[in-house]
Amino acid sequence: MEQRIVGFHQDEHGDWVADLACGHARHVRHDPPWSERPWVVTKEGRERHLRQHLHCGQCAGGHPA
Numbered sequence: 074m075e076q077r078i079v080g081f082h083q084d085e086h087g088d089w090v091a092d093l094a095c096g097h098a099r100h101v102r103h104d105p106p107w108s109e110r111p112w113v114v115t116k117e118g119r120e121r122h123l124r125q126h127l128h129c130g131q132c133a134g135g136h137p138a
């Protein structure tokens with residue numbers, strides 16, 4: 074299920090987390106070579122990805138926020 078990104082925050086380890094419109098949150102780590110998201114570590118990159126969509130596994134699994 075695709076959900077709109079409404080914001081970003083960092084968890085206690087400094088990893089970036091996308092806040093989704095449904096109320097869930099998804100990690101968007103830049104952890105090469107497994108997760109290549111160099112955009113997430115810059116403010117400009119994150120702003121560019123606001124309002125884009127991410128798959129929400131929790132919604133897809135039927136878990137309400």
Ligand SMILES: [Zn+2]
Nearest residue numbers: 095097129132
């Ligand atoms: Zn969700």
